[in-house]
Amino acid sequence: MTPDKIIVTIVGLAGIAFTYWFFLGKREKEVAVSDSSVDIIVEGGYSPETISIPKEKTTKVNFIRKDPTSCLEEVVLGDFKIRKYLPLNQKVTVELTPQQTGEFTYSCGMNMYHGKIIVK
Amino acid sequence: MPQIKKSFSIKGMHCASCVTILERSLKKVDGVAQATVNLATEKATVTYDPQKVTHQHLSSAVSNVGYEASISDEMIHEADEQAEKQKELKDLKIKVILSLVLGGLILWGSFPVLMQTAPTSLQNFWLQLLLATPVQFWAGYGFYRAAISALRHRTANMDTLVALGTSVAYGYSTFVTLFPQLVASIGISPMPYFDTSAIIIGLILLGRYFEARAKAGTSEAIKKLIGMQAKTACVIRGGKETDISISEVVIGDVIRVRPGEKIPVDGVIVEGESSIDESMVTGESIPADKTKGDTVVGATMNKTGSFTFKATKVGQETMLAQIIKLVQEAQGSKAPIQRLADLVSSYFVPIVIMLAVGTFVVWYVFGPTPVLTFALLNTVAVLIIACPCAMGLATPTAIMVGTGKGAEHGILIKDAESLETAHKINTIIFDKTGTLTNGKPEVTDIIPFGSYSKDEVLKIAASIEKGSEHSLAEAIVKASEVKNLSLSRIEKFQAIVGHGVEGVVDGQKIIFGNRRLMDREGVDIKAVGNQIATMESEGKTVMMLGTSKQLIGLIAVADTIKESAKAGLAELQKLGIEVAMITGDNERTANAIAKQLGISRVFAEVLPDQKEAEVRKIQAEGKKVAMVGDGINDAPALAASDVGIAMGTGTDVAIEAADITLINKDLKSVATAIALSKKTMRTIKMNLVWAFGYNIILIPVAMGALYPFFHILLNPIFASVAMATSSISVVTNSLLLKRR
Numbered sequence: 001m002t003p004d005k006i007i008v009t010i011v012g013l014a015g016i017a018f019t020y021w022f023f024l025g026k027r028e029k030e031v032a033v034s035d036s037s038v039d040i041i042v043e044g045g046y047s048p049e050t051i052s053i054p055k056e057k058t059t060k061v062n063f064i065r066k067d068p069t070s071c072l073e074e075v076v077l078g079d080f081k082i083r084k085y086l087p088l089n090q091k092v093t094v095e096l097t098p099q100q101t102g103e104f105t106y107s108c109g110m111n112m113y114h115g116k117i118i119v120k
Numbered sequence: 121m122p123q124i125k126k127s128f129s130i131k132g133m134h135c136a137s138c139v140t141i142l143e144r145s146l147k148k149v150d151g152v153a154q155a156t157v158n159l160a161t162e163k164a165t166v167t168y169d170p171q172k173v174t175h176q177h178l179s180s181a182v183s184n185v186g187y188e189a190s191i192s193d194e195m196i197h198e199a200d201e202q203a204e205k206q207k208e209l210k211d212l213k214i215k216v217i218l219s220l221v222l223g224g225l226i227l228w229g230s231f232p233v234l235m236q237t238a239p240t241s242l243q244n245f246w247l248q249l250l251l252a253t254p255v256q257f258w259a260g261y262g263f264y265r266a267a268i269s270a271l272r273h274r275t276a277n278m279d280t281l282v283a284l285g286t287s288v289a290y291g292y293s294t295f296v297t298l299f300p301q302l303v304a305s306i307g308i309s310p311m312p313y314f315d316t317s318a319i320i321i322g323l324i325l326l327g328r329y330f331e332a333r334a335k336a337g338t339s340e341a342i343k344k345l346i347g348m349q350a351k352t353a354c355v356i357r358g359g360k361e362t363d364i365s366i367s368e369v370v371i372g373d374v375i376r377v378r379p380g381e382k383i384p385v386d387g388v389i390v391e392g393e394s395s396i397d398e399s400m401v402t403g404e405s406i407p408a409d410k411t412k413g414d415t416v417v418g419a420t421m422n423k424t425g426s427f428t429f430k431a432t433k434v435g436q437e438t439m440l441a442q443i444i445k446l447v448q449e450a451q452g453s454k455a456p457i458q459r460l461a462d463l464v465s466s467y468f469v470p471i472v473i474m475l476a477v478g479t480f481v482v483w484y485v486f487g488p489t490p491v492l493t494f495a496l497l498n499t500v501a502v503l504i505i506a507c508p509c510a511m512g513l514a515t516p517t518a519i520m521v522g523t524g525k526g527a528e529h530g531i532l533i534k535d536a537e538s539l540e541t542a543h544k545i546n547t548i549i550f551d552k553t554g555t556l557t558n559g560k561p562e563v564t565d566i567i568p569f570g571s572y573s574k575d576e577v578l579k580i581a582a583s584i585e586k587g588s589e590h591s592l593a594e595a596i597v598k599a600s601e602v603k604n605l606s607l608s609r610i611e612k613f614q615a616i617v618g619h620g621v622e623g624v625v626d627g628q629k630i631i632f633g634n635r636r637l638m639d640r641e642g643v644d645i646k647a648v649g650n651q652i653a654t655m656e657s658e659g660k661t662v663m664m665l666g667t668s669k670q671l672i673g674l675i676a677v678a679d680t681i682k683e684s685a686k687a688g689l690a691e692l693q694k695l696g697i698e699v700a701m702i703t704g705d706n707e708r709t710a711n712a713i714a715k716q717l718g719i720s721r722v723f724a725e726v727l728p729d730q731k732e733a734e735v736r737k738i739q740a741e742g743k744k745v746a747m748v749g750d751g752i753n754d755a756p757a758l759a760a761s762d763v764g765i766a767m768g769t770g771t772d773v774a775i776e777a778a779d780i781t782l783i784n785k786d787l788k789s790v791a792t793a794i795a796l797s798k799k800t801m802r803t804i805k806m807n808l809v810w811a812f813g814y815n816i817i818l819i820p821v822a823m824g825a826l827y828p829f830f831h832i833l834l835n836p837i838f839a840s841v842a843m844a845t846s847s848i849s850v851v852t853n854s855l856l857l858k859r860r
Contacts, residue, residue, distance in 0.1 A: 005485045012481030016474045023470035026274045044269025069266040070208060070332065071277060076516070078454025081535055083516075085201045090174050111465045111512030112277040113270070 030118065033059055042075070042086060043067040046106075046115035055119050058097045065089070074109030077117070083109070123153055124203050127165045128178070129367070130157065131188040138187070145185045149177050163365070164189070170203045205336065212329045215259040216322060222251045223318030230315050245297040245312050252314035256290045260321045276469040278508055282324055284473070285503030289317040289836065292496055308490045313497070313836075320504055320840040327844025331509075334851040337858075338517045341524025342451070345444045348400055348419040353384035356428065373431045377422045385418040385431045386438045392427030396420050401440060401530075401783070443783070446532050450523040451516075453535035457804055458515040461811075465511050472506040472819065479823045487824075494824075497836060501822035505839035506815060509847040514807035517854035522800030525858055530784030531793045538779035542763045542797035544744045548692060548790065549723075549735060551749040551757075552703035552713060555767050556787070557679040561592055563599040564660055565676035567651065575605060577673030581665050583607040584623050584632050588615060592661060592677045616640075620663065629668045638664050643671050659712025681716060688787030689717055695794060698743075702726050702734055702757075731757035748790055765790060799860050807850045814846050 001009075031038070031048035036058065041047045042065040053059040063075055065086040076083045077094065086092050098104075098119040107114045130142065139157045142164060146155035151172025157164045166178060182189035228234050229242030241247055257264075263286070266279035293312030296303050300310035352363045354376045361376055366384050369375070374390060377383055383396070393411035398420040407423055410416060416429050418438045435441065476499045483495035519536045526533050533539050553559050566574045582600035585593035586607060600607065613623040619640060620633010631641050635652075638645050643666040645652070652662045652674065660676040689699050700721035703710050710724035723734050731747075735757050738745050747754065747761035755777040758764030766778035767785055782789045822839055826832040 001485070008484045009481055012477050012484075015477040019470055019473045019477065022274055023276055023473075024467065044266065044271070045273030045275045047273065049273070067266070067269055069262065069269075069279065070328070071266065071279070073204075076452060076454070078452065078458075078536075081449040081453040083448070083452030087170075087174075087201060087204065091176065105462070107462070107512075109512075109516070110509050111462060111516075112469075112508060113273075113275060114466055 028116065036060060037062065039064060039091075040115070041066060042072050044069075045113050049114075050116040050118065052118040052120050053096065053098065055098055055101050058095055061094045061096060061117075063092045063094065065092075071110050071112050072108045075106060076109055076111075077104070077106040079104040123167050124170050126168070126178075127163050127365075129190045130164050130182060131190065133157075133187060141185050142182060142187060145181045146178065149173055149181050151177075152181075171207075205332070209329065209332060212325055212332065216325045216329055219255040219259040219318055219322030219325060222255050223315060223322045226251050226318055227315040230312070245293075245300075245314075248312060248314040249294060249297050252290060252293070252318045255318040255321050256286060259325060260286060263321075276473065278469070278506075280469060281472060281503045281506055282320070284476070285500045285836070286317040286320050288496060288503070289313045289320070289500050293317065306492075308492055311493075313500075316497075316500065316836045319837050320500075323837070323840040323844050324504075327848055330844075330848050331851055334848060334855060335513075335517070337855050338520040338851065339451070339524070341521075341527055342444065342447055345440065345447065345527065348382075349440060350382035350384040350419060354378075354381075367435070369431055369434050371431055371434055374428050375431060376426070376428050377416075378426050379422060379424055381422050383416050383418055383420050383422055383429075386433035387416055387418075387429040387431045389414050389416060389427050389429045392425055394425030394427050395423040397423055401443065439783075443527060443532060446534065446781075447523055447527045450533050450535050450539070451520045453519075453537065455515050455519055455536035455540045455804065457540055457801075457808070458536075461511045461514060461808060464812075465508055468506070468508045468511070468815075472502065472508075475819065475823065476502040483824065494833075498822065498824050498833065500836040501834045501839040502819060504836050505818050505822040505834065505843055507811070507843045507846040508815075510811035510814060510850045511808075513847055513850050513854075514811045515804050517851050518800050518803040518807060518857060521854050521857045522796060522803070526780075526793065526796055529789065529792060529796075530782060530786070531789055531796065532781040532783060533793070534779045534781075538763055539797050539800055541744070542746070542780065542794055543801040545697060545746045545763055545794055545797075547698045547700065547738055547743040548746045548748060548765075549700045549702050549738065549757075549761070550689075550719075551731070551747070551754050552701055552705060552710065553679060554750050555748055556685050556701065556717065557681055557713065559679065561595040561661070561677045562680045563595055563675060564678045564680065565655060565674070567648075567674040567676075569648075569672055569674075570670070572672050575603060577665055577675065578603065579605045579607065580625055580630055581632055581663070581673070581675055583610050583625050584613070584621055584630050586610065587613045587623075588621055592663065593621075595677050596663075596675060630665070631668070632663060632665050634663065638666060638671070641666065641668060643669070645671055648674065657708065657712060658716075659709040679713075681713065682787060684787040685717055688790055689719065691788060691791035692794070693718070695791060695798075697794065700738070702731055704728065728754075729756070732760045735760045746790075746794075748787075765793065799857060803854055803857050803860075807853055810853070811846070811850055814842075818842060 028050045029048065030050045030052055032052045037060040038051055039062045042063055044067055063086050065072060065088055068088055074083060074085055080096055082094055084092050084094060101119045104117045104119065105114055106117060142157045143155050146152055146164060146166055151169040152166055154167040155164060179189045225242055226248045228238045229248060235243055263279045263283040266277065267283040270277050270280055293314045296310045296312045303310040350366055353366055353369050354361055354363050355369060356374045356376060369385050375384060389410055389412050391412060395407045395409050396416060397407045398417060401417050401420050419440045479502050480495045480499040483498050484491050487494045519539065522539055523533045550556050566577055568574050568577045578600050582597050582605065585596050587610065608625050611624040613621065615621050616637065619637035620631065622631045631637055635645065645664060648671065655662050655676045660678040662674055662676045664671060665673040665675065692699055699719050700723065701710065701714050701719045702723040704726060705724060707724040710722050714722045726734055731754060735745055735747055745761045746763040746765055747757045748765040748767065749758055750767055758766060758777050763780060764778045765780045765782065767782050780793050822834045824833055
């Protein structure tokens with residue numbers, strides 16, 4: 001094998017490892033909602049991506065979309081039967097009063113970006 | 121950017137100067153073109169540029185001067201959504217045209233056969249670089265922006281793939297153009313691929329353009345429902361008729377509705393009568409005649425008469441608002457079948473990137489010469505062909521169209537899970553009274569004897585029963601009213617418990633009741649014994665009318681079968697679904713009704729609280745059971761069944777208890793709902809097979825899996841065509857549900 005091929009192989013394998021680590025190896029930072037309201041910024045994903053909210057209490061989740069990507073224009077909280085259009089730069093409030101504990105994912109309308117709501 | 125106009129309520133206004141203060145404050149907001157405030161209606165109407173002005177801006181402009189604005193989120197979002205969509209489509213169109221025109225020119229100047237016909241200037245690499253650059257960074261800006269902001273969150277999406285793929289092609293081509301000798305010195309022909317990057321961007325944007333237009337069609341049902349709402353109401357307040365906005369109508373308002381007008385809110389008619397077309401809300405095609413005391417539903421159409429009604433439900437409480445809420449919830453819910461797509465899509469893009477890197481390495485190390493060219497083009501093809509969007513759109517678009525189509529036909533589906541379960545149903549249990557039958561006894565047969573006519577028998581029976589409170593008596597009196605019979609005065613009326621009634625009509629003693637009464641009075645009924653037995657075997661209650669000496673007539677009363685029952689059950693049987701009936705009635709009556717309807721499985725004498733247990737028994741046989749009931753009395757049985765179907769009235773209770781509510785009260789809709797579920801599930805499965813199959817087959821092809829055997833490679837431009845059509849076909853397939 002010529003040196004260039006060896007270099008390409010090594011760089012390629014490193015690239016695959018890096019891609020895996022970068023996208024799939026990230027740790028979710030969980031933000032506990034303490035004051036019954038939380039703002040989620042919608043820009044290239046959701047920040048914070050994972051929130052924890054209390055069971056049987058109403059929590060206002062405010063989505064503020066700052067990203068014009070059409071993929072993010074809708075947010076779907078399937079377990080709560082909510083599909084909301086998110087106008088750019090506006091706060092859209094979703095009120096959740098979960099009746100059971102567990103992890104519930106939410107996503108954009110095209111199921112590309114994901115977030116998680118943990119009910120405790 | 122088009123301006124939009126919006127009205128919203130303002131609280132705290134008390135004088136004309138408030139108007140000036142508010143108008144001034146609203147006009148000061150950058151982007152507001154016009155603002156008018158009306159003291160009488162306490163409303164502000166603002167025309168503004170939605171790009172500059174948000175709902176918070178308007179709210180703060182009002183609150184800064186000491187008032188409170190109540191701007192409905194939904195109203196704002198609806199208008200903003202439309203404005204944003206229009207802008208998005210317009211921008212996309214310009215970008216598509218520019219990139220395809222420029223990309224086309226580059227392709228003409230660089231594609232092997234075509235280039236011979238092209239002007240020499242177009243074959244110049246520097247000109248190609250000049251033409252490709254605006255496509256890459258202006259038309260393709262959206263891909264970079266989305267990819268970069270996703271990278272900040274350590275996520276990747278389709279934009280990441282497109283940005284990566286086209287950047288590789290564009291970057292390599294630019295390098296070749298800038299340093300052709302350097303490239304040639306390592307044995308590679310210095311050929312740029314600007315056509316690839318530009319055409320890919322153009323085609324993917326074209327795909328997005330069509331996809332955005334098609335996607336708008338999936339939420340059409342909700343828009344139609346919202347659009348059905350009347351805008352104004354003619355309210356009678358203090359003896360004066362005033363046209364006011366529907367949002368200002370309060371419970372208790374008396375509203376006038378003229379012929380051809382929409383009924384603004386739900387209520388009860390207080391004066392007048394009319395024929396009302398409720399098809400838009402309930403799906404019921406025959407207009408209903410309504411008169412004083414009848415309920416009317418908002419958003420339905422008044423046909424002929426004029427009437428006034430009292431508003432009983434307004435705003436979010438109206439039936440239309442409830443329907444919209446339910447459909448919105450159903451469209452936001454998730455079908456269990458989607459779980460696999462959810463799981464795959466969260467890993468999909470990173471895996472594709474890893475496969476693309478792997479493709480580059482394999483082609484570079486093991487591929488034929490020129491290795492770099494093969495490696496680059498195949499890597500770009502892998503990045504471009506992968507289509508995660510189709511997987512993401514496969515289920516929700518079909519659910520949206522399916523639930524929306526249901527709503528248009530008066531079938532309200534609670535959530536995607538109910539829609540999914542409904543297609544597996546193989547047994548349907550119908551509650552009898554009020555579901556299969558009208559729930560109100562009616563006179564079915566009148567048999568006169570001797571010189572009496574049918575009408576005379578009915579007249580005498582109705583005259584004597586008028587004072588009785590029995591439900592069968594009500595049916596007889598009603599039948600006489602229908603025939604406009606003038607009833608006789610009755611004297612010495614007496615109810616004989618367990619037997620019937622007696623009294624004196626036109627100076628003659630009349631008895632009316634059952635066999636026991638006839639026996640007691642010594643009236644011989646042996647001669648008509650067979651006739652009575654036949655009618656009783658049909659589930660009818662037979663009452664005998666006699667004088668003190670002889671029998672003068674028979675009247676049979678029965679709960680009648682709904683008009684749509686026979687056809688409705690036949691359609692279910694056509695779908696191969698077993699139909700059963702459950703009732704609290706005795707076995708004879710139950711069997712009689714079942715026989716008329718062709719139902720073989722009957723559960724008779726079941727008390728309301730035992731219905732749930734019967735449902736569970738059938739489930740234990742391994743059947744998927746749907747229960748059809750009225751939604752109120754049958755709530756536990758509906759909840760116990762796999763799919764609870766309420767023959768609804770649109771009340772909250774019925775909707776809450778049921779998975780599917782048939783607001784059109786048409787039994788044929790049960791089969792329609794099951795068929796809709798089957799069609800929707802078939803569409804979802806087709807979409808998923810297509811979306812998964814597409815990626816599973818074409819990604820390896822793009823990687824070059826066919827090359828060792830057939831020397832077939834996928835041109836990145838074809839990859840972009842396939843990718844763009846992939847998600848459009850999923851959305852289009854879902855939209856086809858509307859026609860199926």
